[in-house]
Amino acid sequence: MKFEYIHDPSLIENESFRQIRALTDLEHLSIEAQQVAMRVVHSIGIPTVASQLRFSENACESGIIALKAGAPILCDVEMVKQGITKRMIKTDPLCFLNAQGVPEQAKESGETRTMAALTAWLPYLEGSIVVIGNAPTALFRLLEMINQGAPKPALIIGMPVGFVGAAESKQALWEVHQKLGVECITLLGREGGSAVSSASCNALLRCIKGELY
């Protein structure tokens, strides 16, 4: 029994992105948006999802400037936080899902913990990078908060996955982002998740380091 496979990580990565570029429709996108699209495809294994991606006008630029300046990275769940490439950031991403009072607040108000956690985001929101990969309720709550005057993130990466509210929350983000005056990257439809969301943030971090495919 013998298996033939590539062992070398840089050969694997190079060949992966060669295949992704060949299989994915990227020509309408800026260089930075192409990097995001390719990392999204890389992390989900499906080239066609690139067509569901939406970038607001200055999404990548605004995200890159904020990340360069060391803006806080706010994550809805621990898996997203874990997915952010640590060697590329100076301070740990933030996730308040298990913060003091959050489970209690969620229980009391009959809402999801990811929603309740957004109260703890408030002091960090201004100019931040928001990465929501799991919870439609967190994305909806964020839009409500900004609409009610909360500080604005520099970029919202909004890619919750699933069947109840996920597609709707991303559609809402896409429809209201201009009115709210926020930049966003989203993946329309049911597809999404921790991996595609953190991969999108990582793609922008790699643009800063000049690690492009």
Added chain:
Amino acid sequence: MKFEYIHDPSLIENESFRQIRALTDLEHLSIEAQQVAMRVVHSIGIPTVASQLRFSENACESGIIALKAGAPILCDVEMVKQGITKRMIKTDPLCFLNAQGVPEQAKESGETRTMAALTAWLPYLEGSIVVIGNAPTALFRLLEMINQGAPKPALIIGMPVGFVGAAESKQALWEVHQKLGVECITLLGREGGSAVSSASCNALLRCIKGELY
């Protein structure tokens, strides 16, 4: 600006699984395998991937017995480890990606860190639950090790994602599992990832708790 969405986490979960059951072909699967398939669909947002799932003859049974007995859960990457539902397990899942000597070994032998980390799995392999969600090289290396006489896990959940080696490693797992005498759950094709892999393990943990949909 007003958004209509469900706030209540149990209503969201119930409605999600109602939709998933309606949209997914599950009838050929055992009750336990149905739970795995539904959690996989839930975490990726695509009902059709259920047709790419493969279960060896006693995969769910063997996994459930081992998890009940508190077998070690071995994860290829930190995101998989993070995805395992903590309230359902007694001891933390294990991931040796950043363990002492692993990065050095990887560099020295020109192989991926996820492959190199498998050396550290050896003392825990016997009767373990292996959850590989990211690295085809880790899955290939595991098959090589078992073929060379390493102790056998109770269950291999092998669902790496991507373009180079992912589909091939899962096809290999599916083709050789009987010859190697191991139980496995895999998701053929490019699709996979941390979320579907940890969701599969979580589905079995929920079977133990009687939390079925």
